[in-house]
Structure formats: structure tokens, C-alpha cells
Amino acid sequence: MFIIIIGIVVIVVGLVVSKNESPLKAYGNTIKLVGILVVLAGALYASVKQIEPGDVGVQKLFGKVNNNILESGLNVINPLVEVVTFDVRTQNYTMSGVQDEGNKMGDDAIRVLSADGLEVVIDLTVLYKVIPNEAPRILKEIGTDYRNTIVRPICRTKIRDNAVYYDAVALYSTKRDEFQARIFKSIEDDFKSRGLILEQLLVRNITLPESVKAAIESKINAEQDAQKMTFVLQKATQEAERLRVEAQGIADYQKILSTGLSDRQLQYEMIKAIATSPNAKLIIMDSKKGSPIIVDGK
Numbered sequence: 001m002f003i004i005i006i007g008i009v010v011i012v013v014g015l016v017v018s019k020n021e022s023p024l025k026a027y028g029n030t031i032k033l034v035g036i037l038v039v040l041a042g043a044l045y046a047s048v049k050q051i052e053p054g055d056v057g058v059q060k061l062f063g064k065v066n067n068n069i070l071e072s073g074l075n076v077i078n079p080l081v082e083v084v085t086f087d088v089r090t091q092n093y094t095m096s097g098v099q100d101e102g103n104k105m106g107d108d109a110i111r112v113l114s115a116d117g118l119e120v121v122i123d124l125t126v127l128y129k130v131i132p133n134e135a136p137r138i139l140k141e142i143g144t145d146y147r148n149t150i151v152r153p154i155c156r157t158k159i160r161d162n163a164v165y166y167d168a169v170a171l172y173s174t175k176r177d178e179f180q181a182r183i184f185k186s187i188e189d190d191f192k193s194r195g196l197i198l199e200q201l202l203v204r205n206i207t208l209p210e211s212v213k214a215a216i217e218s219k220i221n222a223e224q225d226a227q228k229m230t231f232v233l234q235k236a237t238q239e240a241e242r243l244r245v246e247a248q249g250i251a252d253y254q255k256i257l258s259t260g261l262s263d264r265q266l267q268y269e270m271i272k273a274i275a276t277s278p279n280a281k282l283i284i285m286d287s288k289k290g291s292p293i294i295v296d297g298k
Contacts, residue, residue, distance in 0.1 A: 047079045054089040056132045058139050067136045084144065086135040090199060093151050096123045097207070109207075110156050112163035120168050123205040126155055126187075126198070134195030142194065150194050158186045172206050179203070 049070060051057045057070030059081045070083065077083065097109030110122045128151060130138065142149050162183050166175050180203045188198040 047076055049075045049077050049083050051075060051083075051085065054087060055085045056088055056130075056135050057083040057085050058136050059083055060139070065136050065140050069132060069135055084139055086130050086132075086138070086144070088130045088132045088135070090127055090129050091147075092125055092127050093147055093155070094123075094125045094204075095152070095156070096204070097121055098123070110159050112160045114166055114168040114171060115164055116167045118168040118209055120163065120171055120209075121207040122159060122163075122203060123207075124155060124159065125202040125204055126151060127200040127202070128191060128196050128198050131195050131197055138195045146194075146196070150191070150196065154190050155187055158183050158190070162186060168208055172208055176203065176206065 049057060051070050051072045053072045055072060057075065059066035059068070059070065059077060060083070061078065061081045066081075070077070095104070095108045095110055097107045110124060112120050112122060114120050130146075138146055162179065163171065165182075166179055171179055180201060184198065184201045187201065191198045
């Protein structure tokens, strides 16, 4: 378009020069011819538009939007048309409380109130993309800054609307996946009605108030202490059972010795004990008393 305007200016200059009595009058026709060539070159250049891979083009002429999109590659168009490109690949928008991590500088985390009235801070990443055929409608109804017009406000609003159904601790632990699925469905419907596809919703971090975190840590420590005490009691019980069985065995053995052994058995056990001693000895059996007489060999 800029080249065409330059060509028109050159043609006008050529017309002016050819009408005036000046030394340049002889070059008037040449100047007009150059202007015409510039206009033709500009029109030819403006009639071909290259759309990059992953983009689509929307044609706009004097405020009117053409509903036919331009696919990636070379496209022949009206040279007066302005082409607005839309990225139809997967895009992400991050809202985080960490400096320089989100799309906006500073703390951009989402602060919500839970069912129990506590403030919970949520970091969120949204993965989405533009529906190619909806690009002309987006340009007419929303414009090119759909991130700040649609993506950001809808996500923040839907998260606040759904967080009130959950307690703070439940959001942090047991109900986290359920909460994520719930807000995904809610945001997905709104995005689709505005020409966007919600691909994934990532609840990256949930920060609880310090008082709640301290209570959770205290509860975890108490549970760990209880588990440790249970282990100690189980071990003491097992040891007491072992000692009881051992004592019962000794008692049973002593009972057997006191009631079930004959004199000959006692004599045999005595001889057996003496015989296994490493000291040299001489054993003489007393046939009358039935007891051995031990004589030290040394």
C-alpha cells in the first residue's frame, strides 16, 4: 500500500511538471510513466500475501471484515486489503506470584476466598488456542488483544467463583483435582463461545495462610508421633510375649525335671556332664549308692 501511494504521488508530480512552463516539462511524461510503473509494482506486491505456518490471515477493507480466512502460504488478495494475522498454535498464559514468571510483571497470582473464609493464593497456567475459522469473528467482536480481553479476566473470575465451594485445606490436598476439573469445564464453555479452545488448565501452586500451614504441620507431626508410639508399643508387646513364652518354657522344663526324671536318668545326666568336661578325671561307680565317685586324674 505504501508503494502504491508513492507511485500516485510520482504521477501527480509528473502531471504538474508537464503542465507548467519549466525546463522539466519535457520530463513530465517520463515522470508519469515512472509513477504508473511504481503503482503497478506496488499493486502487484500488495496483491500477494504470505501467511506463516501456524497463522491465519483475516482481510479487512475500510472497516469491513471478510469472513474468509487466508491459510498459511502465498495468497492472492485485493491490494487495498489490510491483512491481520492470528496465531492458531497452542498459546499459554501464566498468572503467578513469582517475580518474572507470569505474563505480567510482579505478583499476578489469583487470590480467592475459600468456603471457610480463608484467603488462598493460586498460581495458574492456561493452555489455549484460537479456532481458525473463528478468527474473523474474534477480530470483529474482541480484537487482537484477546489475551487481556478474554483469557485473563475469565480465568480469574471462574477460579474465584468456584473456589467458594471448597475449604482451604481441601483445595490444597484432597479436592485439588476436583477443583481443577470443575474450573476447566466452566472456562472451556466460555472460551468456546468466544472462538477459543481451552486445551489444558494447570493449577501450579496453591498457597495457604500461614496459620493454616502451621496447623497442618502440627497435625502431621502429631500423626507421626502417634505412629512412632504405636510402633514402640507393638515392639514392647512382642518382647513381653517373647519373655512370657521363654518363661513358660523354663517353667515347663523345671516341672518335667522335678516330676518326670528317675534316679537312673539323673545318674546318666550327671555322668554325661562330667564326661564332657575338659579336665582329666576317673569315674568310679558306687553300686550301693548309685552315685559316681569322681577322682581327679591330676
